[in-house]
Amino acid sequence: MLLVYCPYCEEAREEEEFTYGGEAHIKRPLSPHTLTDEEWGDYLYFRKNPRGLHHEMWFHNAGCRRYFCATRDTVTYKILETYKIGGPPKSPSIPAGADG
């Protein structure tokens, strides 16, 4: 079970207070109808699923009820940082050294 630091509550809380929100920094196209079906499909369905660092959203469901972002290593599950919506991540999306 993960220990997640909520950047709004400024506290580390148990994972059971949170809901996973999927990949972060996906921008909704401003003019969906100018996109081809394929382009719209990419926005709808295609996600990164990296082995290594991943920027993702979490929802503090049983807390402040706010969405925020986290940079997590998908191999070690280590959370390198959490940051508010709109903020850029400090860590780039490069694969991290995996433990084991």
Added chain:
Amino acid sequence: MIPTHRAQINRITADARIDTSRAINFFFNGKRYQGYLGDTLASALLANGVNVVGRSFKYSRPRGIVSHGAEEPNAIVQINTGKLTIPNLKATQVELYEGLKANSVNGWPNVEFDLMSIFGWFRRMMPPGFYYKTFMSPAKFWMVYERFIRKAAGLGRSPMQFDPDSYDKLNQHTDILVVGAGPSGMLAAREAARTGARVIIVDEQNEFGGSLLASTQTIDGIKASSWVKNLMAELTKNKNVLMLPRSTAFGFYDHNFVAVIERRTDHLGDSASGLCRERIHRVRAKQVILATGALERPLVFAHNDIPGVMLASSVSNYLIRYGVAPGNRLLLFTTNDNAYQTAIDWYQSGREVVAIVDSRRNLSGAMYEAARKLGIEVKSGHAVIEAEGGKRVCSARVASLSRQGNKIDGLVEKLDCDLIACSGGWSPTIHLSSHTGSKPVWNESISGFVSGSSREDLLLVGACNGEYSLTGCLANGAEIGCRAAESIGYQISAIETPRFQVDELEELPQQTIFLVPHDKGISRAPSSFVDMQLDVTADSIEIAVREGFESIEHIKRYTALGFGTDQGKLSNVNGIGILAQMLGKSISEIGTTVFRPAYTPTTFGAIAGRDVGALFDPERLTAIHRWHEENGAKFEDVGQWKRPWFYPRASESMEEAVHRECIAVRNGVGILDASTLGKIDIKGPDAAEFLSRVYTNSFLTLARGKCRYGVMLKEDGMIFDDGVCACLGPNHYLMFTTTGGAAQVLAWLELWRQTEWPELRVYCTSVTDHWGTVTLSGPDSRRVLEAVCAGIDLDNDSFPFMEWRDAIIAGVDARIFRISFTGELSFEINMPAHHARHIWEALMDSGEPYDITPYGTETMHVLRAEKGFMIVGQDTDGSMTPYDMGLGWVVNKSKEFSFLGKRSLDRSHMLRKDRKQFIGLKTIEGSKMLPEGGQLIFDPEEQIPMSMQGHVTSSYYSPSFGHPIALGVIKGGFSRMGQIVYCPQPNGEIISAEIVNSVFYDGDGARQNV
């Protein structure tokens, strides 16, 4: 009274950790024995000379106690009877208490005389995969075979009654968690605690001390046991330290979350009734120190499973810790110096050491010299190649071994003995570190797997890190304790780390032998057992290899190696070694299987804790719930809500009650508690714009006092939720959601509001529980409401359909919405929840002249189905668009903003003519019901597999029509009106139905609009 069966013939009451003044009576397999306070069931059985404690799983061979801890494969017992029974405990871990009743889990009619042992004689006819190979055909007979096989093979029996005990869970946050209270762990805890760090130290045994509890050594001039006592005193005094004996860290999860089960009462027997039996400590630690020690590895030789073959360290443990000598004439078989201590301990207890058989040649060193000085015979370069005996070892066949240890190169001699202590070296107990996902690494110099973890917040210390000398463990423990505290910000004192004076002899390198050779080849020699609990022999691994298995994961599953309740604690490494040898590969190439939680079996009771019965899941009750109970309602679970399902009168069946309720609403007036509907209060200058983006239709034009039905889509264009939304005032709206969708809808709104459109000034608040909702429905509903309602005109011109008004009902402020889910004239009344029952009762009174009828969810469903109103999640399944459901009228594509899901509605797949569409179904044979979920086909003559064209989503008997009606989805349904479809049943019957419009009742909506 049953007489005590036998005296404690093997008890030598030298300086042991038992209280010989406190005799304890217990029962094993129906016979009465006596032990002492401090004994385990295993030590007491050995004291009483009980050789056979169980029968083996597959061949029913007699088995005795092998070890003294969690690794025990044989001594598996069932404790107590009735609802207090506990299956599959290891006798080595069961503390003795007065009146304890234990039984072997295998053996019929009993362990001394087991009829199933006939299987043992036919061992060669029962290779790995025997059951699958033999009972393969005919396939359907497997079920018959299985019943008998399960009976022959099963371990303990689970209790058949409710568990009367209580269990707790505790959340613990600590700086440092130390797992294992042996010398390394205790010192790590002490040094860390001295810096001021908060420390939790847990150990699975009843006493702290680990290996020191069975040691004759001295530390700094004092006896090991006294040294432990002093250390305990210091730890006990430090309020930063929480010490948990009888507590097993059974699972190591992410971010240093460790689950620890503390057994609080099992050792107390009956005297503990009323106390919480076990509790799980959910520990979150900044640093975890694993000091879990090591497990001794048995040697695999022919008939190594005869009772009387034990681990060397276990023999010492029983001797020193429990004052029990499990035999008279000891033969020690070892590949290392460490086990010499057992022969020395045995000699000093005054019993005979027949010989030390050491696989290594050219012996020298301090341990060897110490044994020789006592006059013990040491046979170097030799091995025990076979144990002999029936229910007890009576002799050993010993032969000279080749230098590599893989061949016999001399004559075989027979040595009489009744106890063979064996040691093939040690395996670090790295299970917990493996739970975190790190792969074990083979370390040639210690001939064992060590942890491959390189995490900064997980430290391994002592024997579980491959450090086997006591001096090393103590120094290592002290150092790691300091380092752990320092790494999380505690100051360590400048004083140098403590040094320890230990009377310890230096040990020379061991030899690694996984399979002891026999004078016959492996397939002709008597069985050499690798995994005793599941009867996996060396030759069964050979057969698996011969049949083409190479991966250890496959071998494990084919032979069942390591699959028992002991999880292969003694067998895994030997199995891997034997496999490597047979494949001509290195151990590193073979690798290990994956260790998973739990380290030892954990009770379901502890995992459930208090979350059982009424506390399993919260129940949500409406403010009118008690009235429903008082009036005989039957309830239905809708999510966590309890909703009235129907209100049977006298001896009415459900069918009859629903029929009556339906007719009452259609012809008179009904009343429904709809308080569970989700309600979200939406406020802000951009509220209307926000709603227009999340609903398919426009809300910019909705004036105060008006309501609008809306549908929400996910971005993929599929229906997600529906409901009415009302404009309460400038920049203020109330959104109704489905009962089940309320939480998801709110999270969905928050997602878009917070992450994509933060510029919109709008706020969403859940008000579901703040408002009660009472629905009056039926042609008489206006008259019922008029009698208690003040302040507004209720006629259709002043208060038309799809509008709402503030009103005072029975003296209480309320909102009335003219919306309808039944198709009849309806008033949905919202009031502060604490007034809900007051208004409900006022309406019941004013409705009395009209025979007002409370109705439940079942009637609501029937009535809405007659009207063809969909229920999201029942008639839709996440693949239906508003067009598919005939709701095109609710989609406003001319809105400026591209609302959620809009673009998806134009994807090529969405425009196909053969999408499944929402239709009504009327069975041809009028009285037949279509089953919900039934698949629909066009051609009943089609070959199987038939092409599925759609399915039934809702099906009810309709009291309004006097025949069943159904709703469903079917490919191209809108253009198939009047066509016949077929619904094949499991019994071969085919129900045919006509496709009709989904609105059965009052197609032009006249009745709700009066």
